[in-house]
Amino acid sequence: MDKLDNQQLLAQLQQHFAEGIIRYEEPYGLLTIHTKKELILDILRFLKDTAGFIYLTDITAVHYPERENTFEIVYHVHNLVENVRIRIKVSIPVNEPTIPSATAVWAGANWMERETYDFFGVEFEGHPDLRRILNMDELDVFPMRREYPLEDPNRVDKRDFYFGR
Amino acid sequence: MSQITLADRPPGVEGSGFFATTLDKAVGLARANSLWPLPFATSCCGIEFMATMGSTYDLARFGAERPSFSPRQADMLLVMGTIAKKMAPVLKQVYIQMAEPRWVIAVGACASSGGIFDTYSVLQGIDEIIPVDVYVPGCPPRPEAILDGVMRLQDIVKSESLNRRNTPEYKALLEKYGIATDNG
Amino acid sequence: MSKPITELTSNRPVFEEHDPEEELTTLNLGPTHPATHGVFQNVLQIDGERIVSGVSTIGYIHRAFEKIAEHRPFYQITPLTDRLNYCSAPINNMGWHMTVEKLLEIEIPKRVQYMRVIVMELARIADHIICNGILGVDTGAFSGFLYLMQEREFIYEIFEEICGARLTTNIGRIGGFERDFNEVAFSKIEAFIKRFPPVLSEFQELFTRNRIFIERTSNVAAVIPEQALDYSWSGPILRATGVDYDVRVQSPYCSYEEFDFDVPVGTNGDVYDRFMVRNEEMWQSMRIIEQALQKIEKEPKGVFHADVPEFYLPPKEQVYTNMEALIYHFKIVMGEWETPKSEVYHAVEGANGELGFYLIHDGGRTPYRLHFRRPSFINYQMFAPMSSGMLISDAIINMSSLNVIAGELDA
Numbered sequence: 001m002d003k004l005d006n007q008q009l010l011a012q013l014q015q016h017f018a019e020g021i022i023r024y025e026e027p028y029g030l031l032t033i034h035t036k037k038e039l040i041l042d043i044l045r046f047l048k049d050t051a052g053f054i055y056l057t058d059i060t061a062v063h064y065p066e067r068e069n070t071f072e073i074v075y076h077v078h079n080l081v082e083n084v085r086i087r088i089k090v091s092i093p094v095n096e097p098t099i100p101s102a103t104a105v106w107a108g109a110n111w112m113e114r115e116t117y118d119f120f121g122v123e124f125e126g127h128p129d130l131r132r133i134l135n136m137d138e139l140d141v142f143p144m145r146r147e148y149p150l151e152d153p154n155r156v157d158k159r160d161f162y163f164g165r
Numbered sequence: 166m167s168q169i170t171l172a173d174r175p176p177g178v179e180g181s182g183f184f185a186t187t188l189d190k191a192v193g194l195a196r197a198n199s200l201w202p203l204p205f206a207t208s209c210c211g212i213e214f215m216a217t218m219g220s221t222y223d224l225a226r227f228g229a230e231r232p233s234f235s236p237r238q239a240d241m242l243l244v245m246g247t248i249a250k251k252m253a254p255v256l257k258q259v260y261i262q263m264a265e266p267r268w269v270i271a272v273g274a275c276a277s278s279g280g281i282f283d284t285y286s287v288l289q290g291i292d293e294i295i296p297v298d299v300y301v302p303g304c305p306p307r308p309e310a311i312l313d314g315v316m317r318l319q320d321i322v323k324s325e326s327l328n329r330r331n332t333p334e335y336k337a338l339l340e341k342y343g344i345a346t347d348n349g
Numbered sequence: 350m351s352k353p354i355t356e357l358t359s360n361r362p363v364f365e366e367h368d369p370e371e372e373l374t375t376l377n378l379g380p381t382h383p384a385t386h387g388v389f390q391n392v393l394q395i396d397g398e399r400i401v402s403g404v405s406t407i408g409y410i411h412r413a414f415e416k417i418a419e420h421r422p423f424y425q426i427t428p429l430t431d432r433l434n435y436c437s438a439p440i441n442n443m444g445w446h447m448t449v450e451k452l453l454e455i456e457i458p459k460r461v462q463y464m465r466v467i468v469m470e471l472a473r474i475a476d477h478i479i480c481n482g483i484l485g486v487d488t489g490a491f492s493g494f495l496y497l498m499q500e501r502e503f504i505y506e507i508f509e510e511i512c513g514a515r516l517t518t519n520i521g522r523i524g525g526f527e528r529d530f531n532e533v534a535f536s537k538i539e540a541f542i543k544r545f546p547p548v549l550s551e552f553q554e555l556f557t558r559n560r561i562f563i564e565r566t567s568n569v570a571a572v573i574p575e576q577a578l579d580y581s582w583s584g585p586i587l588r589a590t591g592v593d594y595d596v597r598v599q600s601p602y603c604s605y606e607e608f609d610f611d612v613p614v615g616t617n618g619d620v621y622d623r624f625m626v627r628n629e630e631m632w633q634s635m636r637i638i639e640q641a642l643q644k645i646e647k648e649p650k651g652v653f654h655a656d657v658p659e660f661y662l663p664p665k666e667q668v669y670t671n672m673e674a675l676i677y678h679f680k681i682v683m684g685e686w687e688t689p690k691s692e693v694y695h696a697v698e699g700a701n702g703e704l705g706f707y708l709i710h711d712g713g714r715t716p717y718r719l720h721f722r723r724p725s726f727i728n729y730q731m732f733a734p735m736s737s738g739m740l741i742s743d744a745i746i747n748m749s750s751l752n753v754i755a756g757e758l759d760a
Contacts, residue, residue, distance in 0.1 A: 027691045028451060055594075056581050057696075058727075060720040062709060074707070076694060076722075080578075080592075083599050087694065108581035111730040119415070134408035134759055135286060136251045143285055143416060150416050152285045205381060207388050207410045208756045209435035209517055212479070216505075219498040234383035249759075252388060252409045255380055281428065284413040305435075305516050 004082040006031040009051065016046055032087040037073075037099045040090050044075065044105045053077040053086065059102065059112035061120045063146050070094035071122055075102070092122070101127040119144035172198050175323075189327050196240070196266070197322040198228035200315070203239035205259060208246030210273035210305040222308040227315055236262040241318060242295075243311075247275040248288045260295045261344055265330050268322065270314050271297045274304040296338055373401055376741070380409045384745045386483060387755035391733060398740050403733040407726075407758055414760040418719040422684050423449050424523055424662075426719065431517035433721060434757040437476035437700040438518045439468045439508070444697035447602055448706040449523050450655075452693045457655050460648035461525040462604045463641040467538060468511065468520060469603070469697075470634040470641075474545075475504045476700030477585075477627040480752040484624055485556060487749045488565045493555050500548050503541050510534040524661040525654025535642075542639060546632075553628055563621060570735060570747035572618035580731045583724050584702025586751060589626045590618030596698040607644070608637050620750040659686065684714030701725050701752055725757035 006026060013033065014021050020039040025032050035043055047053035057076035064070060069091035078085050092099055101124035102109035113124040114133040121142035124130055132139065141148055175194055177186030202224070204214055217224050218232065233239040236259045248256055260269070271291050274280035277300045279289035291297060298321055301314035329335055336346050379390035388409035394401040414433070418426050430441035443465050450457060478501045482494035505515040511534050512520040512527075521527070556562045572582075574590045587594055595612045597605040613629035615622030654661050662681055663674035680686065690712045696705040705722030728751055736744045 028693050030694060032692075054578055057703065058705060058707065058720070058722040060707065062718045074720075076705070076707070080594055080599070085694070106581065107579045108727060108730065111726065112581075115726075132408075134411040136408075143413065146419075148285075150285065150413070150420050151283050152289075155289065157289070209432055211387075212435055213516055215479075216498065216502065219502075220495045221499060221502045232383075247410045247412055249408070249410050249412065251411065252380065255409070259381060282412040282417070284417060286411045286413045307515060 004052075004079065004084050006084070009084065009086065012051060013043070013046075017043060030085055030087055032089060034089045034091070037090045037092055040073075040075075040088070041100045041102070041104065043088060044077070044102055047077055047086065048105055051079065052081055053079045053084075055080050056102070056106040056108055056112075057085070059109055059116060061116045061122055061144075063120060063144065065146050067091070068093065071097055071120060073099055073116070073122060097121060098123045098125050100125050101130075103127055118142070121145070189325075190323070192327060193323040193325060196325075197319040200227070200229050200241040200268070200319070200322065201231055201233045201239050202229045202241045202243050202315075203233050203236055203259070203263070204243050204245065205256065206243075206245045207248065207252065208275070210245035210276070210311075213305045213308055214243065214245050214272065214311060217308040217311045222312060224312065224315065227312070227319065229315065236260075237264060239263055240267060241315070242267065242269045243272055244269065244276040244291050245272040245305075247280065247282055248291055249286050250288055251286070253288050253294050256291065257294045257342075257344075266322075266325070268298045268318055269295060270299045270301060270318055272301045272311055272314065273306055274302065277302065280304055295342060295344070378741075380406075384487065385748060387753065387758075389729075389748070389753065389755070389758075391736070393736070393741070393744075395741065398742070400736045400739050400741060400744055403736045403744075405729070405733040407729070409759065410755050411759045412756075414721065415719060418716055420715055422714050423716070424681075426716070427521075428517070428519050430721075431519055432756050433723065433760065434476070434699060434701060434704070434725065434754045435517055436479050436754055437472035438516065439472040439520045440476075440697060440699050441704065442518060442520050443469055443603070444695065444699070444704050445706055446521055446523050447697065448693060448695040448708055451695050452691065452708060452710060453523075453657075453660060453688065455524055455655050455657050455660065457525065457603075458648075458652045459604065460645055460652045461654060463645045463648070464526060464530060464653065465521065465603050466605070466608070466641045467638050467645075468508075470637045471504050471507060471538075471541075473700050474631050474634050475501050476752075477631050478504075480700075480749070481552075481624055481627050484566075484620070484746060484749050485562075487746045488562055490555065490559070490562065493552050496548055496552055496555075500541075500545055503537070503544070507534060507537045507541060510537055522654065522661060524657045527654075527662075529651060529653040538638065538642065542635060542642075546635065549628070549631055557625070557628075565742075566620040566624060566746060566750075568617065569620045569743045570739065570750070572731075572735065574618070576731075577618065581727050582702065582731070584699065584728070585626045585630060586618075586623050586728060587702065588613065589615035589622035591616055596696050596703050600696065602695070602697060608640050610634075610637050620746055623750045686714075688712055696722070699724055701754065701757065702728060721760060723757045723760060725751075725753045726760070729753045729758055 017039055020035050022034040055078040057078050060074050062072045071092050073090045075088040113127055116122050117130055118132045118135055175186050175190035177184055206214055271277045276291050279287050299314050299318045301310050303310050339346050373394045373396055376393045376395050378393055379385050380388045390406040391403050393403040414429050427442050427445055430445045431438040433441050478497040482497040485493035508518050509515055511530055512518050572590050574592045577587050577590045591614050593612050593614050598612055610633045613626050615626050658677045663677055667674035668678045692709040694707045696703045702724030704724055707720040708716050709718040711717040
């Protein structure tokens, strides 16, 4: 059997989801496709069941405040047999940050999505238990959004005066 | 035969057949050499504490043979590692559960001041929620440094007056942290 | 109209309503429990000693690494990676350096790669020493822990010789190491290779055929490969289920493809298999270190970093005397690098599994976004579901065999 390479994989995906693959790139040899959120579950299922990408490496999000679709949800999926990785990206707007949950495909997506929700406020539809995971339940912001500061704004002991500012 | 070194006797008056010293000093000597530690280990410093307890450094030489994991039977709370704001109430609860006299060592930069983690989720030093007796610097401190911290605490314990825990100053200190005093 | 029957009989004694045999107890295990080796909270519903269900709460040392990383230049992120899995900090350091080098397309000299391999494998041994030693403690055998901890001190002495720190090493720089290994370091590594195998054999003899240990661990928390892959497990615990996924072999970094070593796999995926896999990995790490030492001999001496002056800080004494060095120093410290706007994912085989760094760079001074794929975080999520039906004592040793490191779990 030939080794699966990025071109074949891309051809397969384009054949199945013609319109769904909005664009693609290959930074540092890792095939990255951009798709729509309606198709994400179908693509993940196709990758898992047909293309042999049985291993979900990671789910995370990136916040681009200046873009129209603010959040980019990034999935890394790995075909362990062929040793090919693929990165899938979905852009969603800030006023409606929802995306179908990948827990239907991989049980391991559970905490990865909870973490993403915790940090960015992305709602994963169909997630069994979408709660904050790392931060305190009382926190009312999503701290990894870029508008929130790193340091605790309520600190009183850190005056600029002490730092010569 | 093992070689046993005896702790130095406190200063006092000595004559044939008797030795007199103050009760403070005798009790302080006993307390200082049988500090039962409560390791409250959250992160990296806890691993160094493991080395401190382990065979090479052996904290037991200083009378801290028995790490007590129950706050009720511990004298010395060793807070090792970052205390996140989520953890802060737990730490305070553990401190409240300890019986008097109780001492606290903040081991490492995180416990002392928040360390390199000046973020929204990290408590900037445990002295924001409980009183601390000894601070051990380092990120993480070496086992020798932790041992030194324990020895500094021994010095404090030796010289502590028996009445200190009943003084208004001490009660005011605890009240500042919002901790209720037992006998007040 | 007569009163409904229920209201008439509502005055009966309470104990008839409940069957005490069916009542469940709620047990709050953690967040500061001596048996959990870290700050993990599990609220368990127990029936006698058997766990019916559990809910894990994590985040008790959440330190916002990813947020900090967005505010730090690349070389200042290394100290953060130390504090992820602090039991094997050098692997994290190297993983981060390699991620940046991949982004910047820096070619690393062979000798530096072998030096990195040595450091990483020593760190792996140190990590497995803790995990297996603690597993012994949890099953009631304290002595094995003490034997191994003494050896771990020797590994720390080697690290100390190389970089000056024991635990959170901050070892290496982008492009290589900040100084060469000295003679003492090499002789300490060689001494360690000689002294460690007898201790490890002795440790193994204490456990592998020990009836008590086998009864406590065998068939406890057995996981089938499908389930493990479904939960995205990686590292020794995945290999214990029989899946031979090791990043060092699958996508070799740091010239791992040149080394001759085996990937041990288990069959049952239970605690005993995980123990055996970790033990065997220590032997394999010893093999790798021996080979790396031989390979270093053949390389030109004195090379300890790549020749990339625009990314590698010049020696301080040159900064004061040499114009060029001063310019580079200034550019690096002020963040005026020419860096590509791109994104890169790099994974290394951490002691607990696939440790991934997903770096998005927009050409600025700091990463636009840095995400750590932390194996402990992903491995640990199966703990609560797999605990149901288990005895509490089994759940405890299951937790220590997962080797979840709180720093890596909570980031």
